[in-house]
Amino acid sequence: MADIYAYITHTAGVADDSALELVAAAKKIDANAAVTAIVIGSGADVDKVADAVAASYAKVLKFNLDALAYPNAEVVRKLLVNVLSADAIVLVSNDTFGMDLGPGLSIKLDSTFVADVVGIEGVDGTALKVIRQEYSGMVSTHVTADITNGAVINLRPGAFAPDESQSAGGSVEDRSGDAGDLTVKRTFLEVVEAEVGDVDITKSDVLVSVGRGIEDEENIEVAQELADAMGAVVSCSRPIVDAKWLEKSRQVGTSGQTVKPKVYLACGISGSFQHMGGIKGAPFIVAINKNVKAPIFQVADVGIEADILDFLPELTDAIKES
Amino acid sequence: MEILVCVKRVPDTAENEIEVNRDGSDIERDDLVYSVNEWDNYAVEEAILIRDKVGGSVTVITVGDDESEEVLRREMAMGADNGLLLCDDAFEGSDGKGVASLLKAAVDKGKYDLILTGAQADGGAAQVGGMLAAMLDYPYASLVNKIEVDGDTLKVGREIEGGNQEMNAIQLPCVLSIQTGINEPRYVGIRGIRKVASVEIPQQGAADLGVDAASVGADGARVKRLDYFVPEMGEGAEMLEGSTEEIVAKLIELLKAKGGLK
Ligand SMILES: Cc1cc2nc3c(=O)[nH]c(=O)nc-3n(C[C@H](O)[C@H](O)[C@H](O)COP(=O)(O)OP(=O)(O)OC[C@H]3O[C@@H](n4cnc5c(N)ncnc54)[C@H](O)[C@@H]3O)c2cc1C
Numbered sequence A: 001m002a003d004i005y006a007y008i009t010h011t012a013g014v015a016d017d018s019a020l021e022l023v024a025a026a027k028k029i030d031a032n033a034a035v036t037a038i039v040i041g042s043g044a045d046v047d048k049v050a051d052a053v054a055a056s057y058a059k060v061l062k063f064n065l066d067a068l069a070y071p072n073a074e075v076v077r078k079l080l081v082n083v084l085s086a087d088a089i090v091l092v093s094n095d096t097f098g099m100d101l102g103p104g105l106s107i108k109l110d111s112t113f114v115a116d117v118v119g120i121e122g123v124d125g126t127a128l129k130v131i132r133q134e135y136s137g138m139v140s141t142h143v144t145a146d147i148t149n150g151a152v153i154n155l156r157p158g159a160f161a162p163d164e165s166q167s168a169g170g171s172v173e174d175r176s177g178d179a180g181d182l183t184v185k186r187t188f189l190e191v192v193e194a195e196v197g198d199v200d201i202t203k204s205d206v207l208v209s210v211g212r213g214i215e216d217e218e219n220i221e222v223a224q225e226l227a228d229a230m231g232a233v234v235s236c237s238r239p240i241v242d243a244k245w246l247e248k249s250r251q252v253g254t255s256g257q258t259v260k261p262k263v264y265l266a267c268g269i270s271g272s273f274q275h276m277g278g279i280k281g282a283p284f285i286v287a288i289n290k291n292v293k294a295p296i297f298q299v300a301d302v303g304i305e306a307d308i309l310d311f312l313p314e315l316t317d318a319i320k321e322s
Numbered sequence B: 001m002e003i004l005v006c007v008k009r010v011p012d013t014a015e016n017e018i019e020v021n022r023d024g025s026d027i028e029r030d031d032l033v034y035s036v037n038e039w040d041n042y043a044v045e046e047a048i049l050i051r052d053k054v055g056g057s058v059t060v061i062t063v064g065d066d067e068s069e070e071v072l073r074r075e076m077a078m079g080a081d082n083g084l085l086l087c088d089d090a091f092e093g094s095d096g097k098g099v100a101s102l103l104k105a106a107v108d109k110g111k112y113d114l115i116l117t118g119a120q121a122d123g124g125a126a127q128v129g130g131m132l133a134a135m136l137d138y139p140y141a142s143l144v145n146k147i148e149v150d151g152d153t154l155k156v157g158r159e160i161e162g163g164n165q166e167m168n169a170i171q172l173p174c175v176l177s178i179q180t181g182i183n184e185p186r187y188v189g190i191r192g193i194r195k196v197a198s199v200e201i202p203q204q205g206a207a208d209l210g211v212d213a214a215s216v217g218a219d220g221a222r223v224k225r226l227d228y229f230v231p232e233m234g235e236g237a238e239m240l241e242g243s244t245e246e247i248v249a250k251l252i253e254l255l256k257a258k259g260g261l262k
C-alpha cells in the first residue's frame, strides 16, 4: 500500500475539524496505515498546529516559510508535487481550499482524482471503492477508482466520524528546506469579510428558512408573515440570495451563515450538504417540501409533504388564531 | 479578450425528481427535462459582460452527444459568438479527467486568453476546471464570484467559507471556475433562440482533436461509477399525515413543545 498523506487546513494556529476526519478516513482505506500529516504555513502558528496534530498522526511534515504565509492552492500544489512520492494517496478536505487544490494536484501527480467522497468501502487490489452523491444528494453512487498511480481524494467535511481515542504520538519533521521552487502566477491579495446585514439570523432561536421552492420574489412575503406570527426570523438557501431576493447575510450554509437555532423550518429547501453544513447545535428541524424524495426528509425531525405556497398561509392563520 | 466557456447539458434538478432506475444502472431518464448546468449559465453571462467591456469573443464548448447542441444554441442566444461541440462515440463514459483532456485538446487548437467553467455540475465533482488548468499549465482559481480585468492580469474574488471573499491577482491566460451569484444571467426568450436556430455549430471528434480514442471514454476512465442507489439513512423524518387542518394542529403542538412558539 502506498503512503497516505493528509493535508491539514488550519486557521489562527488551530487545525480544522477535518484533521481528525481525514485520519479516520485513511484507516478505512488501510486499517494499518501510518498516516502522515502535512502542515503548511508560516510563523509560530504552524509549529503549534504541527505539534497538535502529531497526537493523531504517525508523522507530521512541517513546512514553515514566509512564502507560505497564505496557503494559496497554486503554491501548495507546487510544494506537494515537489515533496510527495509519485504513488502517494493524498487526502484533502472538500472545503473551498480543497476544491481549489485537489483536481489540479491529481493531474500534476499523474494520479487519480476522487471528488467529494462521503463513504469509503475499502480497497480491492488496486481499486478503491467509495460512495459519492450526485444531483445535489438526490441519489448516491458506488464508485471505483484505480489507485495504481496514487490518488488525490477529496473528502466531504463531516462525513467521517473522527476517532478521538486514537493517539498516534507521531514525530514532527521540519521539511521546510525541501519545499523547492514555489513561484506561481496567482498571488493572494486580501480577504474581504462578508457584509453584515440588518438582521442577524445567527441570533434567532427560530428560523423560517425559504429555498428555491418559494418560486417567486413576491412569495417571500408568505414566509415573512409566518415568521412574524411565530416571532421568528426569515433565513434562506443560496439560490434566494443569488436571485437577489434576500441579502447575503440571510443565507444559511457553508458559504453563508452558521446558525444554531432551537427550531428550523426548512420551506422548499432540498437539503444539500452545503446548506445543512450551516445548521449546528441539532435544532428541531421541520421540512416542508412537495417532493417526498427530497433529501431534507432524511435529516429533518418532522416532515410535511405539501406545497409551501398553500401550507405556510394555513399555518400562519392557525397560529394567529391560537 | 478571447474567452472560452465550458458548458454541460444536465437534468434540471429544479424541474425533475431524480430517481434510480429499476436495476440501479442509471437514473430514470424518461421524461427528464434537461437544461444548461446552473453554474455554467453564470459563467457565460460573465464572459459576455467581459467581452462587451473589453472586446473580443465568447466561444461556448461542450463534450456531449448530438442533443447537447441545444445548450450551445441557448448560450449563443444569450450572446456567445461561437459554439463548438466535441462529440464522438469514443467519448462516452469519460471520467472528469477524460472530459478535461478533450477540452484541453480543443484549447490547444484555438487561442484563448481566459477559460471559464462552472464551479460544479450534476455529478457534484467540481473537478474539470482545475484539471484543465493543470493540463494546460495555466494558473487556476475556483469558486470565483468577482472578476476585474486589469491588462494581462485579472483581479478575482473567490468565495470562501462564511461568504468571505479571497481576493487574488491571476495572470492570463488562466482558468477560472465560476460560482453562482457572480451576476444575474440574462433571460433568453423564444425570439433569441429563433435567431440562432439555423446557425451551423461545428463538431469535432477524436480524429479532429488528435486524441487517442483509447485514452478517453469508458476505456480510459480510472474512475468508474458502478451503480446508483438511495441510501437508508437512519429513520428519517416523522411524516405528518392527515388533512391540512390536522397537520397544522399537530405541527403547532410540536412547535410549542420545542420552543418554536410561545
Ligand atoms: C461551494 C459551494 C457552496 C455552497 N454554499 C451554499 C450555502 O452556503 N447555502 C446553501 O443553501 N447552498 C449552498 N450551495 C448550493 C447548494 O449546493 C444547493 O444548490 C442549494 O442549497 C439548493 O438550494 P435549495 O434547496 O433552495 O434549492 P433546490 O435544491 O432547487 O431545492 C428546492 C426544493 O424545493 C422543493 N419545492 C419546489 N417547489 C415547491 C413548493 N411549491 N412547495 C414545496 N416545496 C417545493 C423541491 O422539491 C426541492 O426539494 C453551495 C454550493 C457550492 C458549490
Ligand SMILES: Nc1ncnc2c1ncn2[C@@H]1O[C@H](COP(=O)(O)O)[C@@H](O)[C@H]1O
Pocket (backbone or CB within 6 Å): B005, B006, B007, B008, B037, B039, B040, B061, B062, B063, B064, B096, B099, B116, B117, B118, B119, B120, B121, B122, B123, B124, B125, B126, B127, B128, B129
Ligand atoms: N461534458 C462537459 N463538457 C464541457 N464542460 C464540462 C463538461 N463536464 C463538466 N464541464 C465543465 O466543468 C464544470 C465542473 O463540472 P464537474 O467537474 O463535472 O463538476 C462544469 O460547470 C462545466 O463548466
